[in-house]
Amino acid sequence: MTKKTKIFAYYLPQFHTIPENDSVWGEGFTEWTNVKKAKKLFKEHYQPRVPLDKNYYTLTDKNKIYWQMDLAKNHGVDGFAIYHYWYNGKKLLEKPLEIIRDNSELDLPIMIIWANHDWNNGWSAEGKIQTLYTVDYSDKNDWKLHFEYLLSFFKLPNYLKENNQPMLGIYEPDKIPNLNELISYWNELAIEQGFDGIRFSYQAISKFKADGQSRDKFKYQIEYQPQYAWKKLDSSSKKSNLIGILKKIPSMKSILKKYVKIRPNSLVKKRRYEEVAQEIVSMREKDDKSIAGFYVGWDNTPRKKSRGTVDVGSTPAVFQKFLINQLENISSNYSNQYLFLFAWNEWAEGGYLEPDEKYGYQYLEAIKKAREITGK
Template identity: 45%
Template sequence: MIKTIAFYLPQFHSFPENDKWWGKGFTEWTNTKKTVPQYRGHYEPRVPLNEYYYNLLDPKTFKWQVSLAKKYGVYGFCFYHYWFGEDKKLMYKPLENYLDDKSLDFPFCLSWANETWSRRWNGSEQDILIKQDYGNKDSWTKHFNYLLPFFKDSRYITVDNKPLFVLYKPEIFPEYEQMFSLWNKLAKQAGLSGLSFAIQGAVWNNQSDVDDHMIDYRIMYEPGFTGTQPRSKKVFVLASPHTIGNYVLF
């Protein structure tokens, strides 16, 4: 049985850093409201049903989304997680609220969006907002300890009884294998069976710096993958989504 997991962007709420960088009250809704039609009949800006511009800090929002996801056959959420080293994290409140609210009976896992933030989407890539600092083993241990309550939550998605953790861009983190090895050790010390690791969209060819050591699954993007990349038992590609074991990620 295939189970569908939806990637989840937790930026539909305001927080101090975005207020500073983009203006008071900025969320993803701010951008959607600014869109304009590009051709006759183009439906923009997209308006949510009943103009429900939800706030992820409102407890009712997750309850509503979980109800919708269950109704339409989604198995779980894969939340993007934003950690920049030395305990600096962004957009964490929705995830922490989700963890604390055990009434949200819905599976989830995490994908670490490990990029430096800049004004790239606004045409100013050199203007750094917050730099990614991978640190050292002490920093990796702090990161793991922050994530451990998530990994131990009964709702957390596992593969072969191991919590599934996704890394967004391993190619920009040269020491990710050492961190994965440490985390696997720490997970076992914490009473888990270890961790199951997946990576998203890394270039994969004969010249790739990202190999299969410590990686259980790859999540590749279409349409560029099919027909151009080598095949592996660790990769399953559908028309659009990505399969991990018996899970499909959209």
């Protein structure tokens, strides 16, 4: 009997106001602020993007989270991988996760990804990037406090677990200088609480560069798409360009085709969705740590404007076609049956499954159809 793939969609909680965002980007800031300001920058550019029925929700409303979970359940999305922000006891954007924790009817499976990167204004900064919050990893008292907070989610019946081990993602493990010690300590605490340890994973944009001992402490690396594929494509492109130069064949035209001029000294980088998707479904990761990824689309110009990157050519039909291929690829070439999908609601980065005014529910329906066709 074929095992069913578990599809987890990345979930961004930045759809409610917090004082920290208000102080940097203005009162009332949420992810919708950038989405609403987005502009069409070239002919085939799909902007602005408007949620169906102008549903600019706030995630402090548990009914909206229930609506999201109900949509996911009815269209073949098995769970949410939710970003969590912790800066030595300072929590940011924690309300949606805590609403899920405190309301048993919000029972879609979840897992936490600790977004341990610095909290800064990098995506909007024109000049020097300002770091607003960072993590002091040397504070071992904070390790215990942080674990105790995470434990309140690990104990949920709908928290993703394998073999009595809750799954926990770390976005950038290489930022943690005492990584081995932290992981060992959290495993000890988890065992004291009746678990058999924690199954750690990390977001793989490239292969984890830490020493083998550190990498061995992770059960999984999640191929974070589309960036994981971009790196492979760009590496291949650099080799091709070098060969072209050696053969004295001008390559500037092909390079410039990837960019669109918006105004003097500013460029938006373009990528073809089908090229990236084909690279993803062609991956054959025999490493038993690898969890496959896929993506709906990418366009971060609502955040970065003319410094952004846009994948053009994604439609529900094209997405469905490559999702079918990826489900088959996972079944044949991966040692586990997970798929991590970018994304449920990354509206300001062009990756979302929620219905919009152009396509309605078609992306969600594409997942349901792909699963019906493949039986996976």
